[in-house]
Amino acid sequence: MVSYSVAGQPFCTVLHPEYVRRVLVTDAERYGVWRAEEFGADFASEGVLMTEGDQWRRQRKALQPAFTLDRIRSYAEPMVDFAAETVEEWEDGDRVSLNRDFSALTLRILAKSLFDIDIDIDVAGEGRVVTEAARALNDRADARNLSAYLPIWVPTPANRRYGKRMSRFETLVDGLIDARRAADPEREDLLSLLLDVTNTGNTGDEGGARSGMTDREIRDQLITFLFAGHETTSLALTYAFHCLARYPGKRDRLREELDAELDSDPSVADLPRLTYTEKAVNETLRLYPPAYVIFRQANEDVELGGYEIPAGTRLTLPQFAIQTDERFFDDPDEFRPERWTAEFEADLPDYAHFPFGGGPRHCIGMRFASLELQLALATIARGTDLELLSDPDPDLRMSATLAPVDDIEARVRKR
Numbered sequence: 388m389v390s391y392s393v394a395g396q397p398f399c400t401v402l403h404p405e406y407v408r409r410v411l412v413t414d415a416e417r418y419g420v421w422r423a424e425e426f427g428a429d430f431a432s433e434g435v436l437m438t439e440g441d442q443w444r445r446q447r448k449a450l451q452p453a454f455t456l457d458r459i460r461s462y463a464e465p466m467v468d469f470a471a472e473t474v475e476e477w478e479d480g481d482r483v484s485l486n487r488d489f490s491a492l493t494l495r496i497l498a499k500s501l502f503d504i505d506i507d508i509d510v511a512g513e514g515r516v517v518t519e520a521a522r523a524l525n526d527r528a529d530a531r532n533l534s535a536y537l538p539i540w541v542p543t544p545a546n547r548r549y550g551k552r553m554s555r556f557e558t559l560v561d562g563l564i565d566a567r568r569a570a571d572p573e574r575e576d577l578l579s580l581l582l583d584v585t586n587t588g589n590t591g592d593e594g595g596a597r598s599g600m601t602d603r604e605i606r607d608q609l610i611t612f613l614f615a616g617h618e619t620t621s622l623a624l625t626y627a628f629h630c631l632a633r634y635p636g637k638r639d640r641l642r643e644e645l646d647a648e649l650d651s652d653p654s655v656a657d658l659p660r661l662t663y664t665e666k667a668v669n670e671t672l673r674l675y676p677p678a679y680v681i682f683r684q685a686n687e688d689v690e691l692g693g694y695e696i697p698a699g700t701r702l703t704l705p706q707f708a709i710q711t712d713e714r715f716f717d718d719p720d721e722f723r724p725e726r727w728t729a730e731f732e733a734d735l736p737d738y739a740h741f742p743f744g745g746g747p748r749h750c751i752g753m754r755f756a757s758l759e760l761q762l763a764l765a766t767i768a769r770g771t772d773l774e775l776l777s778d779p780d781p782d783l784r785m786s787a788t789l790a791p792v793d794d795i796e797a798r799v800r801k802r
């Protein structure tokens with residue numbers, strides 16, 4: 388544990404899995420999340436990522452039905468179809484930007500599965516509004532950038548861009564909600580679930596508690612899911628193909644498995660046999676965790692690891708450090724999917740690998756993301772070889788996500 392202070396504000400960085408478990412799981416009630424305002428931005432502050440207490444519990448419960456195992460499995464088809472389309476759209480010899488193309492891919496998958504929308508990813512399309520807003524959020528939060536330390540109303544270029552792009556994004560989301568309300572609120576996706584919650588929910592008891600969501604909450608859930616659900620998986624896919632291109636032996640091993648086990652694009656039923664594919668995903672999330680640090684704040688005075696942590700202290704739980712710590716991983720900087728044997732996992736301390744967080748606030752999209760990553764990785768790796776054109780050791784920026792500073796580019800070789 389490391390403690391320090393910035394401008395009088397106490398901070399503490401937690402670097403041991405046991406203390407991560409205490410913060411996220413055992414003593415979860417004693418810690419809160421950092422509010423959006425504390426980052427200097429009003430980002431989806433009524434969405435499930437940012438709310439606390441009863442409001443958070445009510446929202447999480449209302450959203451859960453969209454993430455049951457059966458529901459998640461029903462999303463497999465768009466996951467594979469859109470990944471296959473990406474491969475078809477690439478021509479042999481094309482120079483492509485993996486992060487940009489995968490961002491379009493994961494956004495299409497998310498929009499189709501959770502909101503039943505065929506999002507237009509063309510230059511002037513809706514997809515562009517979302518990816519540009521995500522990029523502006525990353526620019527604003529980039530720790531190398533002055534804007535990260537200034538309130539949102541200070542008119543730095545990054546703040547102005549953020550304001551403009553977020554307002555375009557909010558208009559888009561309002562349009563989606565209006566269109567669904569007017570057309571067909573009865574569908575079975577997350578958007579209908581949210582709207583239905585409002586329409587039929589218990590509209591309040593004496594304490595003012597509502598199981599339904601306000602219009603603001605619905606809008607902020609859409610913003611939260613469109614961001615949290617596409618940017619993270621897009622980065623994971625980018626880093627997976629980056630690692631496979633850097634380590635041709637591992638790529639060949641993956642290819643052998645796919646050739647041996649699949650006659651056509653993969654389905655959910657094939658996944659139990661695609662063990663190396665799953666390990667490659669795990670290993671990518673270890674080395675390049677898209678959500679690279681978890682933020683918490685002590686709600687009260689707490690004891691942690693023998694230290695007294697005063698109320699108000701901000702804690703950071705960095706996956707990128709713990710998941711590459713040689714106390715838990717041999718050759719921690721090497722991409723070695725085969726390390727993920729059953730014995731290794733049994734011996735690994737809980738929370739030495741926690742790309743999706745843990746405890747009551749663990750990632751609600753974890754199973755969605757795992758399924759998407761395995762299916763997309765298998766579909767794309769079956770159809771192509773991607774030769775890395777960018778720096779094998781890319782510069783990364785610690786912004787809202789762990790994103791590459793420059794595009795990660797590759798040459799497509801069709802198989």
Ligand code: HEM
Pocket residue numbers: 420435436437447611612615616617619620623676677678681682741742743744745747748749750751752753755756
């Ligand atoms: C590789 C992909 C992903 C990674 C690495 C990831 C990581 C995380 C992490 C670490 C948290 C916990 C944050 C905290 O404790 O403060 C989280 C929360 C969350 N994630 Fe993900 N995520 C991924 C994909 C997704 C997807 C696909 C969705 C939606 C479909 C999603 C939606 C959310 C939401 C809504 C929360 C907030 C949960 C809450 O506070 O109750 N994520 N994610």
